[in-house]
Amino acid sequence: MNEEFTTNADEPLMEKQTFTHQEPEDSANTQLLTKGKYVFTTFGWMLVFYVPSLILSLFVGIYAGAFLEIPDIETWIVDGDVTAMLGIGVAIVTLPVVYWAINLTPVTDKLALIGLRSSTGASQLLTWGIVTAVFIGIWWVINATIEIETPQFMVGLKETTDNIWLLFFAICIVAPIFEEIVFRGFMFGRLENTPIGKWGTLLITSLVFTLIHGQYNAIELTMVFSLALLLGYSRMKTGNLYVPTFIHMFNNTVSMVTLYMFEVV
Numbered sequence: 001m002n003e004e005f006t007t008n009a010d011e012p013l014m015e016k017q018t019f020t021h022q023e024p025e026d027s028a029n030t031q032l033l034t035k036g037k038y039v040f041t042t043f044g045w046m047l048v049f050y051v052p053s054l055i056l057s058l059f060v061g062i063y064a065g066a067f068l069e070i071p072d073i074e075t076w077i078v079d080g081d082v083t084a085m086l087g088i089g090v091a092i093v094t095l096p097v098v099y100w101a102i103n104l105t106p107v108t109d110k111l112a113l114i115g116l117r118s119s120t121g122a123s124q125l126l127t128w129g130i131v132t133a134v135f136i137g138i139w140w141v142i143n144a145t146i147e148i149e150t151p152q153f154m155v156g157l158k159e160t161t162d163n164i165w166l167l168f169f170a171i172c173i174v175a176p177i178f179e180e181i182v183f184r185g186f187m188f189g190r191l192e193n194t195p196i197g198k199w200g201t202l203l204i205t206s207l208v209f210t211l212i213h214g215q216y217n218a219i220e221l222t223m224v225f226s227l228a229l230l231l232g233y234s235r236m237k238t239g240n241l242y243v244p245t246f247i248h249m250f251n252n253t254v255s256m257v258t259l260y261m262f263e264v265v
Contacts, residue, residue, distance in 0.1 A: 080161025
C-alpha cells in the first residue's frame with residue numbers, strides 16, 4: 001500500500017516539475033529586460049562599442065604619420081580606399097565587443113534578443129523590397145523637386161577610390177550587417193521591452209543611428225533618419241534582423257550604383 005501511494009504521489013509531482021520548465025524563451029526574454037535600468041546600461045554599452053573604433057583610428061593615424069609619412073592625415077583618412085578599409089576594420093574590432101555584450105545580457109535566448117531566432121522567407125523579403133523601392137523612389141522625387149545635391153562625402157569617396165569593389169563591399173555588405181547587428185539587433189532588442197516601449201525604441205535607435213552619420217548635412221540627415229525609421233519599423237513588425245539588413249543592403253547598393261552612374265544618391 002505504501003509503495004503504491006508513493007508511486008502515485010510522485011507522478012503528478014514529476015509532471016508539475018516538467019511543466020514549469022517549459023516556459024517559452026521569448027517570454028523569459030521579455031520578463032528579464034523590463035526594468036528601466038536596461039535603458040541606461042544599453043546606452044553605456046553603445047559608448048563602449050566606440051572604444052575599439054577610436055583606438056583603431058588613433059593607431060591608423062599614428063602609423064600613417066610616423067611610418068607612411070603622410071603629410072595631410074585628415075585628407076588621407078577620407079580617401080575612398082582608406083575609408084573602406086577603415087570601415088571594415090572597425091567592424092572587425094567592434095563585433096567581438098558586441099558579442100561580449102550580448103552574452104552578458106541576462107536573457108535565455110541570445111539569438112532572439114538580436115532578432116536572429118525568427119526566420120524570414122522570399123515572400124517577406126519581396127514585400128519589404130517593394131516597400132524599400134517605393135521609399136527610394138519618394139526620395140528621388142524629393143531630390144529632383146528641391147534639387148538636393150549629392151553628398152560631398154559620397155562624391156569624395158567616388159573620386160578618390162582606386163578599388164571600386166572594395167568600396168562596394170564595405171558600404172553595401174559590411175556596413176549594413178555591422179550597423180544592423182548593433183542598432184536593430186543589440187540596441188533594439190535590449191530596449192523594446194523596457195518602459196520606453198517598442199515605439200520609443202524605434203525613435204531612439206533611429207535618432208542614435210542618424211547622429212553617428214555626422215558626415216552629412218542637415219537635409220541629408222533627414223534622409224538618413226527616415227531610412228532608420230524604416231529599418232526599425234521592419235524590425236518591429238517582423239521580429240527578425242534579416243529584413244532590416246536586407247533593406248539596408250538594398251538601399252546602400254542602389255545609392256552606390258546611382259552614384260557611379262548618375263552621381264545621384
